[in-house]
Amino acid sequence: CNRFGFVPYGVEYTEDGATINKAVYSQAGYDPENVIHADFFSAEFQEKYKGYFDIVISRGFIEHFTDVKAVVDQHVDLLKPDGRLIITIPRLVGFNYWIGMFLHKENVAIHNLTIMKKSVYEDLFDTNKLNTLLCKYFGTFDFQLFNTKPGSFKRHILSVFRIIQKFLNFIFRMLLGKRGLESAFFSPYLIYIGDKK
Numbered sequence: 001c002n003r004f005g006f007v008p009y010g011v012e013y014t015e016d017g018a019t020i021n022k023a024v025y026s027q028a029g030y031d032p033e034n035v036i037h038a039d040f041f042s043a044e045f046q047e048k049y050k051g052y053f054d055i056v057i058s059r060g061f062i063e064h065f066t067d068v069k070a071v072v073d074q075h076v077d078l079l080k081p082d083g084r085l086i087i088t089i090p091r092l093v094g095f096n097y098w099i100g101m102f103l104h105k106e107n108v109a110i111h112n113l114t115i116m117k118k119s120v121y122e123d124l125f126d127t128n129k130l131n132t133l134l135c136k137y138f139g140t141f142d143f144q145l146f147n148t149k150p151g152s153f154k155r156h157i158l159s160v161f162r163i164i165q166k167f168l169n170f171i172f173r174m175l176l177g178k179r180g181l182e183s184a185f186f187s188p189y190l191i192y193i194g195d196k197k
Contacts, residue, residue, distance in 0.1 A: 006055065009034045011045070041074065050077055055084045062124075063089040063112045072124050079196040085130065087192045088138070090145055091116045094185040103146050103154050121190045130194040137187035140172050140180045145188040 008030055012018040015037065022032035038045040056078050062071045075085060092100045092108050093116045100108040115121050122135045143161040148154045172181070180187070 007031075007034065009036060009053070011036045011038060011040050013037075013039055046074060046077060051080050053078050053083060054080055055086065058087045060088070060090055062087060063115060064110060066112060068112060068115055069124050069126075073126065073129070076126070076129050076196060081196055083196045085125075085192070085194050085196065089116065089121070089190050091137070091188055091190060092145070093117070095141075096145060096186070096188060099143075100146055103158055104148050104152075106149070107147060116190065118184065118190060121192065125192055125194055129197055131197060132192070132194045134191065134193040136191060137182035137184060138180065138189040138191040139182065139187050140176070141168065141186045142188040 008025070010021050010025070012021055012035055018035055018037035021035045025032045025035055036045070036049075040046075056075050058075055062068050062075075065071050072087070075087065079085060090111070092111050093113055097108065097113070115124060118135065118137060122132070125132060125135070143158070143165040146158060146161075148158050
């Protein structure tokens, strides 16, 4: 944020989450009062911050809802005209689905898998409100995408997978340079970037 001259804000639903993030902000030298303890979906929050922000970034949030278009629209409403929207979601489909189901199937179940295809994801963003700059699969493959139940023996398997990831990253860098090998079957994320009209 300092590099680009931005002032960061955050929205936290729980009191514990707000307290933790206020401490993180303080340690980083940012105003802890910029951590907003509120329900993102509340009429009060949406009205107070309508058209307020230059950039809205959302990571790993919208895929937990069924009416995803409405959730995206509420992100857009917070932007100033010409403000930038950046939303990324994890992809637990394709090859990632089978690994996710093996390691922690309950975690897979709390995600909306239907939006994890690029064509469906892109349709979530209203072209009457946004100029799309980028919408694509992002990344080649990443074991950091996954987790396990606390205390599960599978956490040891995941630890080994994450060690393997270091070698995979080296191989990807040697073969691909700074490019990724994005694909519908392997890529761990989808990313959207657009500007509000």
